[in-house]
Amino acid sequence: METKEAVQKKNGGALKLDTLKITDSRTGKEFEIPIDHETVKATDLRKIKVKDDDFGMMTYDPAFMNTASCKSRITFIDGDKGILRYRGYPIEQLAEKKSYLEVAYLVLYGELPNKTQYEEWENQVRFHTYLHENVKGLMESFRYDAHPMGIFVSVLAALSTFYPEAKHVLDPEVRRKQVWRLIGKVPTIAAWAYRHSIGLPYVYPENDLTYPENFLSMMFKVAEAKYKPDPVLVKALEVLFILHADHEQNCSANAMRSIGSSQVDPYCASAGAAAALYGPLHGGANEAVLRMLDEIGSMDKVPAFIKDVKDGKGKLMGFGHRVYKNYDPRAKIIKKMADQVFGVTGKNPKLEIALELERIALQDDYFVKRKLYPNVDFYSGLIYQAMKFPVDMFPVLFAIPRMSGWLAQWEEMLMDPEQKIARPRQMYLGSDKRDVN
Numbered sequence: 001m002e003t004k005e006a007v008q009k010k011n012g013g014a015l016k017l018d019t020l021k022i023t024d025s026r027t028g029k030e031f032e033i034p035i036d037h038e039t040v041k042a043t044d045l046r047k048i049k050v051k052d053d054d055f056g057m058m059t060y061d062p063a064f065m066n067t068a069s070c071k072s073r074i075t076f077i078d079g080d081k082g083i084l085r086y087r088g089y090p091i092e093q094l095a096e097k098k099s100y101l102e103v104a105y106l107v108l109y110g111e112l113p114n115k116t117q118y119e120e121w122e123n124q125v126r127f128h129t130y131l132h133e134n135v136k137g138l139m140e141s142f143r144y145d146a147h148p149m150g151i152f153v154s155v156l157a158a159l160s161t162f163y164p165e166a167k168h169v170l171d172p173e174v175r176r177k178q179v180w181r182l183i184g185k186v187p188t189i190a191a192w193a194y195r196h197s198i199g200l201p202y203v204y205p206e207n208d209l210t211y212p213e214n215f216l217s218m219m220f221k222v223a224e225a226k227y228k229p230d231p232v233l234v235k236a237l238e239v240l241f242i243l244h245a246d247h248e249q250n251c252s253a254n255a256m257r258s259i260g261s262s263q264v265d266p267y268c269a270s271a272g273a274a275a276a277l278y279g280p281l282h283g284g285a286n287e288a289v290l291r292m293l294d295e296i297g298s299m300d301k302v303p304a305f306i307k308d309v310k311d312g313k314g315k316l317m318g319f320g321h322r323v324y325k326n327y328d329p330r331a332k333i334i335k336k337m338a339d340q341v342f343g344v345t346g347k348n349p350k351l352e353i354a355l356e357l358e359r360i361a362l363q364d365d366y367f368v369k370r371k372l373y374p375n376v377d378f379y380s381g382l383i384y385q386a387m388k389f390p391v392d393m394f395p396v397l398f399a400i401p402r403m404s405g406w407l408a409q410w411e412e413m414l415m416d417p418e419q420k421i422a423r424p425r426q427m428y429l430g431s432d433k434r435d436v437n
């Protein structure tokens with residue numbers, strides 16, 4: 001693929017882009033549509049008309065199977081090769097060498113922070129971990145068995161009422177502050193939603209702890225003066241947070257951009273994104289994987305389960321991906337890390353069932369033909385469970401680090417002069433005009 005600049009150089013300064021030639025069989029007319037980065041603009045098709053007053057040609061693409069909704073510089077995925085990079089850095093290197101907060105900074109601001117930038121960033125996030133005391137009242141009003149993701153979504157939306165200035169989304173200073181607040185507060189919201197469900201008092205953030213340590217302390221501290229998590233588990237959580245930070249135009253990022261395009265504040269927009277993440281086909285899949293493994297129960301039931309999936313009686317949760325048609329690189333990293341975690345926590349008994357499912361599926365024609373491989377959610381739940389997180393918390397654990405991706409996508413959308421309020425077209429197939437008797 002040639003960039004505009006390369007084409008310009010080749011043609012001695014003249015910009016002659018590649019084009020797509022279209023012949024309209026209805027009129028015999030020919031149209032030439034410019035190609036940019038292997039993409040044609042859907043609005044360029046509008047000049048294809050039969051009559052002058054026609055609306056013009058549209059594209060039809062339910063579920064955005066083949067539509068680029070934006071230009072982005074945040075995350076690169078090559079689904080066929082199983083490559084994932086944030087701002088150009090391979091996910092494997094970031095997971096090995098960086099902390100989640102460094103990666104969040106990278107995702108948001110485009111570069112890894114230097115020492116001064118990092119200290120300022122970490123401090124700002126730390127200083128914004130507390131929740132307004134009234135939020136506790138809101139949380140307490142939920143039923144004892146409320147799903148923590150429902151609480152999480154509601155509290156995010158409620159925060160917009162605490163920070164009314166957040167609606168000034170075109171002011172960069174206002175945006176900066178809401179980013180600190182949202183990244184800082186999501187672990188507190190998540191941990192308190194859990195404490196609510198088990199009736200334990202809420203634990204306040206402690207500013208001398210790292211981001212993942214602080215979260216573990218707010219989750220699991222009981223009567224000890226200081227909660228001391230195992231460093232292996234802290235590192236595992238750090239890596240899981242890094243792997244979940246962003247994933248380009250996935251369902252929840254698209255929700256964040258779409259809702260944010262109305263210029264609503266980022267609390268309401270991210271509540272919508274979190275709601276999208278909650279679904280079992282997206283961030284709810286790690287929870288669904290564990291429930292599936294429970295349902296299978298033992299190794300000898302795996303072949304029958306696979307047969308049911310092939311007969312269309314359900315899906316193999318944690319398998320398949322819209323973009324990856326190869327092993328999800330995040331699943332590879334998690335699978336490797338699982339042994340270290342299980343060294344501390346003891347093996348999750350469901351691991352054997354998961355490994356057997358993967359072994360059979362990767363050799364089976366049904367899965368091979370459809371290029372279905374384990375995705376990030378296939379193994380993450382096993383680790384979370386071994387770390388004593390309840391299954392209900394899994395989508396919340398996904399949402400905490402994904403906040404950095406949502407906010408990066410939101411800012412990029414707001415700053416993009418080509419973007420407007422997101423408003424797709426439709427093919428209307430309903431009744432023609434008719435009169436009420």
Ligand code: ACO
Binds near residue numbers: 320
């Ligand atoms: N188990 C069995 N068959 C599957 C699975 C699966 N997990 N995933 C896809 N297929 C089949 C489909 O039935 C379809 O078969 P067909 O061609 O005979 O009709 C074919 O593979 C293509 O699948 P689509 O549904 O068209 O793929 P799509 O890109 O729309 O869906 C998705 C991707 C939603 C992730 C899907 O693979 C799925 O539901 N997986 C299980 C849920 C899951 O793990 N989600 C997590 C995704 S990762 C994330 O959000 C972090």
